[in-house]
Amino acid sequence: MAMHVIIGAGSIGTNVARLLAARGESVRIVTRSGSGPAYPQVERVAADASDPDRLTELTLDAKVIYHCANPPSYTMWERLLPPIQTAVIEAATANKAVLAITGSMYAYGPQPGGVMNEYTPMAATGPKGLLRKRLWEQALNSGVRTVEVRGCDYIGRDSNGVFSIVIEPAMKAGRAAWVPADLDAPHTFTFNGDMARALVALGNDERAWGQAWHVPSPPAISIRELARRYAAAAGRPPVKLIPLPRAAMRTAGLLVPAAREMAEMDYQWYSPLLMDASKTADTFGLTATDLDIIINDQVSAAAA
Numbered sequence: 629m630a631m632h633v634i635i636g637a638g639s640i641g642t643n644v645a646r647l648l649a650a651r652g653e654s655v656r657i658v659t660r661s662g663s664g665p666a667y668p669q670v671e672r673v674a675a676d677a678s679d680p681d682r683l684t685e686l687t688l689d690a691k692v693i694y695h696c697a698n699p700p701s702y703t704m705w706e707r708l709l710p711p712i713q714t715a716v717i718e719a720a721t722a723n724k725a726v727l728a729i730t731g732s733m734y735a736y737g738p739q740p741g742g743v744m745n746e747y748t749p750m751a752a753t754g755p756k757g758l759l760r761k762r763l764w765e766q767a768l769n770s771g772v773r774t775v776e777v778r779g780c781d782y783i784g785r786d787s788n789g790v791f792s793i794v795i796e797p798a799m800k801a802g803r804a805a806w807v808p809a810d811l812d813a814p815h816t817f818t819f820n821g822d823m824a825r826a827l828v829a830l831g832n833d834e835r836a837w838g839q840a841w842h843v844p845s846p847p848a849i850s851i852r853e854l855a856r857r858y859a860a861a862a863g864r865p866p867v868k869l870i871p872l873p874r875a876a877m878r879t880a881g882l883l884v885p886a887a888r889e890m891a892e893m894d895y896q897w898y899s900p901l902l903m904d905a906s907k908t909a910d911t912f913g914l915t916a917t918d919l920d921i922i923i924n925d926q927v928s929a930a931a932a
Contacts, residue, residue, distance in 0.1 A: 641696035643824035702889035728831030742900035779818030809897035842905035
């Protein structure tokens with residue numbers, strides 16, 4: 629049976645599967661569609677991860693369960709995430725597996741100066757931040773051996789982040805990009821490959837269990853500078869960036885649910901967001917991948 633079971637085949641789940649497969653580990657990846665990377669060591673299974681009985685069956689003898697599932701739209705979070713969380717906890721409990729959870733900065737809410745470290749209290753007041761807080765507390769109180777690994781907005785090939793959504797389409801089309809953010813505010817971006825490495829390392833290290841940890845990430849950078857460096861790596865002219873006023877998304881949210889959900893988290897984009905991961909780095913010796921390496925790799929993948 630698979631020693632490592634991954635829930636979700638998005639950017640993070642796929643990278644976790646690739647990393648484990650490269651190490652020769654036995655891996656099973658569970659998604660509704662049966663998707664995932666095609667490696668001999670990776671078994672892809674189509675199943676509903678919110679079904680606790682089925683998930684318990686699929687995680688029999690698993691050493692670690694990696695919860696990497698994330699609904700594609702914020703509007704689905706409240707409906708889809710709690711049943712999956714309950715199911716993975718039941719499966720981990722039944723099979724005595726470690727539960728490694730992919731987390732974010734949302735549970736902290738706005739913080740003074742935008743600085744967040746592993747000791748920052750979870751002080752979210754919005755629905756998505758409160759949901760993330762509740763789910764982590766549920767895992768902690770369940771009695772399973774668990775760890776939550778938290779990162780900021782992802783960059784890297786296959787990531788669904790600022791490059792792939794905003795910068796790359798504008799760069800390829802030679803047009804301006806409208807960005808709902810302060811273009812010059814420093815912002816931490818996490819490499820999805822570093823998130824995968826942290827999940828694997830911490831999920832298999834008992835020193836990490838029972839705590840939330842941050843992924844070591846490159847120094848914070850503004851969106852303007854990030855876009856400039858992407859364009860330079862691609863050999864293209866700099867993309868013209870046009871900042872959307874903060875009120876624009878909030879106004880749109882009166883009619884569009886997705887815009888309303890995004891507006892809840894806009895404090896992360898209209899002010900600094902500075903994630904400190906020094907506790908993780910000092911404890912486990914993990915380091916961030918150099919930003920230029922990330923950018924060059926992502927640009928190469930986009931051009932292929």
